């Protein structure tokens with residue numbers, strides 16, 4: 113597996129990340145913030161990226177350790193933290209590590225994996241290694257929030273393959289570059305459940321020059337009961353399965369999200 117899923121191979125990904133419309137408007141921050149406040153310090157966030165979720169949690173007074181494999185994403189997170197008050201900065205520790213094998217040296221009441229980094233793990237062995245690593249660093253009865261997308265059967269069968277689609281609203285970078293993002297499913301594999309994707313950024317510079325940048329990566333999709341069995345096998349009891357960040361139950365919308373609250377068995 114490509115360790116960083118393209119987040120380091122392509123430097124532009126971290127540069128653009130915080131400006132992408134669908135990332136800026138993701139409705140998950142209040143949910144993770146609330147869960148972190150309820151669990152209390154310290155919390156660990158895997159695949160924390162640029163701190164989109166981590167920084168609001170630190171602002172709310174919670175100590176948080178952010179783990180990410182990508183030096184570029186963590187570098188943006190550090191830059192953002194540098195603009196925060198000293199008290200917020202002091203609550204954050206960033207660790208560059210693989211979520212399959214990280215060791216923070218701490219124990220947590222809550223581990224979270226917001227916005228699907230777990231789906232960058234492409235084999236069951238990697239998924240189980242990650243869950244075992246998390247479980248070792250939870251206190252007895254500690255909880256994991258596993259955030260996945262719920263695969264749409266219609267999308268899997270009828271979704272376009274090999275063509276660009278999904279033009280989003282243009283966004284503007286602080287240096288004046290204008291960017292439109294599109295996406296492409298490059299290849300699907302119904303046996304491994306690993307699909308190859310591209311996120312394609314069309315960049316126009318203030319001087320009129322154009323650039324086409326491609327972030328290529330793979331994701332593995334998991335179905336509800338598959339993920340539930342995986343969690344059970346890894347020593348977790350599933351307490352809740354939600355369809356969205358308002359805590360509506362799984363099944364209340366389709367395809368919706370696939371969000372597990374799982375407690376580590378002691």
Ligand SMILES: C[S@@+](CC[C@H](N)C(=O)[O-])C[C@H]1O[C@@H](n2cnc3c(N)ncnc32)[C@H](O)[C@@H]1O
Pocket residue numbers: 115116117119158159160161162163164165179180181182185209210211212225226227228229232
């Ligand atoms: C879609 S971003 C999500 C970032 C952040 N959680 C958020 O909600 O904005 C996926 C993140 O997972 C990280 N990642 C991918 N594979 C990883 C691995 N094996 N170990 C640690 N981090 C990983 C990437 O570097 C990237 O920052």
